[in-house]
Each structure stands twice: as structure tokens, then as C-alpha cells.
Amino acid sequence: MSRKKTFSTRKKIALLAGAAALVGGTAVVMTGTSQASVVCDGLATALGNNESFIAAQKAAPDALSEARIANRVAVIEEIKRKQTASGCQAGESNRPPQAEQLPAQAPVEQQPPAAEPPAAEPPADAGNAGNGDAGAGDTGNAGSGDGGGAGEVVCAGSTVTLSGEAGAPAASSNQFPAGTTLRVTNLDNDKSTTVQVTSVSGSCALLNDAAFEQVREPGKFLIRNARIERVQSAG
Numbered sequence: 001m002s003r004k005k006t007f008s009t010r011k012k013i014a015l016l017a018g019a020a021a022l023v024g025g026t027a028v029v030m031t032g033t034s035q036a037s038v039v040c041d042g043l044a045t046a047l048g049n050n051e052s053f054i055a056a057q058k059a060a061p062d063a064l065s066e067a068r069i070a071n072r073v074a075v076i077e078e079i080k081r082k083q084t085a086s087g088c089q090a091g092e093s094n095r096p097p098q099a100e101q102l103p104a105q106a107p108v109e110q111q112p113p114a115a116e117p118p119a120a121e122p123p124a125d126a127g128n129a130g131n132g133d134a135g136a137g138d139t140g141n142a143g144s145g146d147g148g149g150a151g152e153v154v155c156a157g158s159t160v161t162l163s164g165e166a167g168a169p170a171a172s173s174n175q176f177p178a179g180t181t182l183r184v185t186n187l188d189n190d191k192s193t194t195v196q197v198t199s200v201s202g203s204c205a206l207l208n209d210a211a212f213e214q215v216r217e218p219g220k221f222l223i224r225n226a227r228i229e230r231v232q233s234a235g
Contacts, residue, residue, distance in 0.1 A: 040088035042221025046161040047079045048095035053202030056174070068200060075164040151183055151229030155204035160184055160223040162212035163201060169193060169211035172201035179234030185227040186215040194231060204228060
């Protein structure tokens with residue numbers, strides 16, 4: 001006489017509960033892995049930007065290159081410490097190829113003569129006299145102490161990360177001289193910050209720690225969807 005294995009109702013419930021817990025645990029692990037990947041990618045990009053800047057300074061040195069390089073070396077060490085603390089591979093770098101930076105530089109140098117006057121005057125007037133649109137556009141700016149009208153959009157498609165430098169909110173750039181005022185907007189959360197360029201870097205706009213904190217999303221070290229505007233030229 002054959003015997004068929006049967007499961008009581010309690011055993012079936014226990015088995016179903018165990019399976020659900022296993023699936024839930026897997027989802028948590030996958031989510032945690034995804035978040036860690038974003039953090040590590042942002043830090044690797046920041047490290048690569050600083051390495052590119054150092055390489056550019058060594059290729060075309062000037063009287064201040066030695067001091068700039070020493071500063072960036074300290075920044076790189078800080079980024080490596082953050083990589084270790086975040087569980088990333090220390091020293092991992094996403095250094096942008098030089099070829100990718102060249103197309104972005106040419107349009108920026110050619111834009112000011114034709115594009116700067118209409119971009120600086122009409123949008124600013126519209127922002128001051130508008131009937132509601134200006135309020136919506138300035139929501140992010142008010143949160144981070146920004147003011148003024150719209151600026152000229154530059155470096156379209158660029159990502160923005162942090163330099164690791166301390167101090168008051170500021171930016172560095174490889175395309176705009178010190179004294180240029182830039183507005184950087186994180187389009188993923190509508191937060192923006194308006195800062196002055198104070199030094200040279202390997203990116204169109206690289207924010208220091210204080211400025212990046214004003215626009216970042218929690219746990220992220222890279223703004224992939226950014227708008228960079230030149231509000232005022234140097235001098």
C-alpha cells in the first residue's frame with residue numbers, strides 16, 4: 001500500500017512565509033547594491049575629474065600649477081577615503097576621455113558673441129514681469145539662496161560632481177575664468193545654487209562640498225541631469 005506525503009495547513013503556511021521572506025530579503029539586497037553602485041560611480045567620476053585636471057596642469061604648467069596640483073592631490077586622497085568608507089574600491093576612477101571634452105569646448109567659445117545678449121536680457125525681463133512662470137522657476141533658487149533672472153545655458157549634457165574642497169559655496173571650471181557666476185540646477189529635484197568660479201578644474205562646472213550639498217540628492221555624489229547657466233561673466 002503506497003503512502004502519499006501530505007502537508008498540514010500549518011506546514012503549508014510556514015513554507016509560504018519562508019518563501020516570502022526569501023524574496024523580500026533578495027529585494028533588499030538588490031536595492032542596497034543599486035544604491036551602493038550609484039555612490040561608487042559618483043566618487044569614481046569625481047576622482048577621474050581631479051586626475052584629468054592634474055594631467056592638464058602637468059601638460060601646460062604655469063606659475064600656480066604646483067599649488068593647484070598639491071590641492072587636487074589632497075582632494076583625491078579625501079575621495080579615496082570616502083570610497084573606502086562607502087564600501088567602494090579605493091582608487092577606482094572614471095576618468096573622462098579627452099575626446100569627449102573637446103566637442104563641448106568649441107560651442108562655448110563661439111556662443112557668447114551671438115547668444116549672450118538675447119539670453120541675458122529677454123529671459124530676465126520675462127522672469128521679472130511674468131505672471132506665475134517666474135515663481136515656478138525660482139522655487140529651487142530660493143531654497144539655496146539664489147537670485148536674479150535666467151542665464152545662458154552652457155555645457156549642455158554635462159554631469160556635475162563635487163571636488164571635495166571645503167569653504168563657502170563655490171565652483172571650479174576648465175572653461176570659465178575665476179569671477180564668472182554660474183547657476184547649477186539639479187533637474188531631478190529642482191534644487192539650484194548660484195556660485196562664483198574660484199579656481200580651475202577638469203570639468204565645465206565642479207562644485208565644492210558646500211555648494212554640492214545645496215543641490216544633491218541624499219546619498220548621491222553625481223548629478224546626471226543638470227542644467228548649467230552662466231549668469232554673469234568674469235570682470
